Amino acid sequence: xxxxxxQLFGEYLEHFDDARYSRITQQPRLMQIDTxxxxxxxxxxxxxxxxxxxxxSTKKLVATDSVAMVxxxxxxxxxxxxxxxxxxxxxxxxxxxxxxEDNQATGxxxxxxxxxxxxxxxxxxxxxxxxSQSDSAYAWRYNQLTGRKIEMHFADDKLRxxxxxxxxxxxxxxxxxxxxxxxxKTTGDAIxxxxxxxxxxxxxxxxxIEGTYYPENMVSKKEGSYNLxxxxxxxxxxxxxxxxxxxxxx
Numbered sequence: 473x474x475x476x477x478x479q480l481f482g483e484y485l486e487h488f489d490d491a492r493y494s495r496i497t498q499q500p501r502l503m504q505i506d507t508x509x510x511x512x513x514x515x516x517x518x519x520x521x522x523x524x525x526x527x528x529s530t531k532k533l534v535a536t537d538s539v540a541m542v543x544x545x546x547x548x549x550x551x552x553x554x555x556x557x558x559x560x561x562x563x564x565x566x567x568x569x570x571x572x573e574d575n576q577a578t579g580x581x582x583x584x585x586x587x588x589x590x591x592x593x594x595x596x597x598x599x600x601x602x603x604s605q606s607d608s609a610y611a612w613r614y615n616q617l618t619g620r621k622i623e624m625h626f627a628d629d630k631l632r633x634x635x636x637x638x639x640x641x642x643x644x645x646x647x648x649x650x651x652x653x654x655x656x657k658t659t660g661d662a663i664x665x666x667x668x669x670x671x672x673x674x675x676x677x678x679x680x681i682e683g684t685y686y687p688e689n690m691v692s693k694k695e696g697s698y699n700l701x702x703x704x705x706x707x708x709x710x711x712x713x714x715x716x717x718x719x720x721x722x
Contacts, residue, residue: 478504478557480525492527501715502533506589514589516543517715520553531558539564540710545629546591547571547709550582560586570594571709574670575604575631577624578704594624601702602634604670606645610652615644615672616700617663630670636663643700644672645691654691655698658683 483498500523504516520535533555535541541548541562551566562584564570570577570584572591580598584591596602600622606613620638624631636642640663646653660677667673677683691698 477506478502480523482523494525494527496523496525497521500535502535503716514544515712516589517541517712518553518555519715530556532556540715542710542712542715543589543591545573546584547711548584549706549708549710560589562586569706570596571706572624572626572631575602575624576706577602577622578702578706579622590629591626593626596622596624599702600636601700601704603703603705607647607652609650610645613645613652613655613695614699614703614705615642616703617642617665618700618702619663631667633667634665638662640677641700642675643698644675652688652692654686654688656683656685657698657700 480494480496480500480502482496482500485494485496487494500520502518502523506514506516518533518535518539518541520539521537522535524534526532535553535555537551539548539550539553541553548564548568548570550564550568554563564582564584568579568582570582577594577596579596579600583595585593598620600619602617602622602624603614605611606615617634617636619636619640621636623635625633638661640661641657641659642663642665643655643657645655658677658681660681661679662677664676665672665674686698
């Protein structure tokens with residue numbers, strides 16, 4: 473599709489011109505190459521076992537089974553995805569996981585809102601869980617956030633705010649300069665975290681607040697025992713190379 477620089481690849485294609493519908497099986501792949509505002513090449517890549525394209529009024533792509541997506545710092549895995557290309561809106565279902573830079577989010581369903589191909593908002597609903605590395609010097613320590621619903625807000629390719637609604641629980645690690653200083657576990661009706669340069673700057677908690685501080689001598693070498701319920705670190709983050717291994721210079 474020359475109008476939006478989308479190319480679809482696969483070993484088998486069925487196209488129905490009247491319905492403006494195409495179905496690709498046997499190693500379907502999608503690539504969309506765009507130029508970002510700063511002049512850099514921005515490539516969006518998708519693979520799945522089945523890919524359907526609707527070029528009607530809905531302007532959507534449906535990817536089914538073993539779905540992987542990559543665009544810049546954003547990466548996705550799930551069992552089913554629906555991408556509304558005109559509206560820049562993506563729905564993810566069936567054990568979705570989203571990575572954005574050093575952040576990982578999981579839940580029953582995830583929706584992504586993009587503006588000019590840049591991620592603006594992610595909404596995780598049902599068993600929502602977000603985690604991020606607390607400090608590169610302590611790579612095994614992860615700040616964590618869980619609740620019924622999590623909203624993640626982005627600007628200028630950076631995570632700016634996370635809002636947890638209903639049954640909100642946070643675990644975050646403390647540092648005195650470069651030295652570790654234990655962790656805090658906090659619960660409330662809602663928790664909002666604001667970020668500066670990818671690090672937690674301010675935490676606001678609303679109603680029903682309960683908090684516990686665990687000193688460093690209790691936490692050291694026992695970090696796993698403090699992980700929140702639902703913690704699952706995924707190590708299968710897709711890349712452009714894993715989706716299009718034969719194409720150079722990706």
